[in-house]
């Protein structure tokens with residue numbers, strides 16, 4: 001009922017939607033699992049020839065068609081030949097941005113690296129300049145279009161970061177746009193404050209002064225206006241050091257903001273250890289990993305998040321997800337939707353890329369893109385699986401041979417219907 005509080009008083013009848021003859025209902029979780037780890041990721045519990053019942057915005061029942069008694073419903077959705085699964089949970093995006101960076105895409109084709117482009121004032125600083133010059137309304141309109149598009153592609157819960165503002169005013173502008181999206185769209189949106197995305201040029205020679213702005217100027221405003229759920233930093237050589245990242249995590253903790261940190265994208269600088277020490281909810285990227293990083297993640301509650309379409313787009317190594325899972329760790333998959341390294345919010349393509357390039361099985365990839373993604377946004381209690389009492393965020397595929405077909409036919413749009421909070425969008 002987000003964005004429509006009065007409706008709760010106006011609607012008196014329960015709206016029932018019954019999905020019948022489902023070829024296979026997948027990602028059924030009955031035991032309150034909040035995340036799936038290690039070898040368990042190979043298992044995707046399912047029922048063949050199933051039904052699913054939704055009342056208002058909640059999943060209330062499911063089972064084999066043979067066990068479906070006579071049931072009245074306001075709407076019956078015949079799913080003969082179709083797979084039904086929970087909507088994707090995209091736990092890492094930068095979906096709010098201004099303009100695009102297709103020139104840098106061509107520059108990379110012509111031989112420049114991400115680092116070389118950034119050193120010339122491109123990259124994050126290029127996006128920050130564009131965003132600072134864009135009005136809040138225009139930024140909202142650009143972002144809204146992207147959000148509508150990713151929902152049509154099956155995203156039912158999403159995290160969006162700031163980080164292209166890099167001034168107090170522009171960071172707050174981004175976060176207000178995220179807040180407005182959250183108010184006006186039916187899906188849950190978690191906001192992450194990423195003031196520590198890059199050093200603005202005017203602070204190049206005095207990094208600590210910018211850290212001071214983040215901690216003593218931006219964070220208090222973000223917190224007092226209730227604009228963020230999490231804090232993030234780009235913990236990377238040439239960006240924010242481990243010590244600076246720790247300072248930001250500690251400051252955010254005082255405002256009750258857990259961290260989700262960009263780390264180990266290009267270099268190993270012991271950032272993961274610092275994140276685990278500060279109980280980070282997730283560590284994201286991890287394209288370069290050493291055994292010691294994996295050891296540190298064991299026995300922690302921090303979710304490793306891989307972003308395979310970022311690796312695909314800027315031709316960097318893929319996160320060694322097999323090593324992580326072999327170590328018994330959980331793993332989430334997300335898009336990293338942003339104008340520089342991943343101009344795509346397509347979770348289907350993320351799942352396919354994980355299977356094709358990282359050799360994850362479809363079961364592992366689907367676990368990573370649903371329940372584990374929800375965990376990485378602190379949303380697993382209500383999203384990410386077919387569970388009685390969870391929100392009805394449901395994908396219905398077209399008629400396909402099996403769920404293997406989703407990553408197999410990687411370029412096809414295979415979703416027929418998307419339901420968010422009990423309503424087809």
Ligand SMILES: N=CN[C@@H](CCC(=O)O)C(=O)O
Pocket residue numbers: 123124127234262265310336338339340341342
């Ligand atoms: N690595 C840091 N941030 C983004 C890219 C930002 C940009 O290039 O605009 C990422 O997650 O890939």
Ligand SMILES: [Zn+2]
Pocket residue numbers: 092093094262336338
């Ligand atoms: Zn990112």
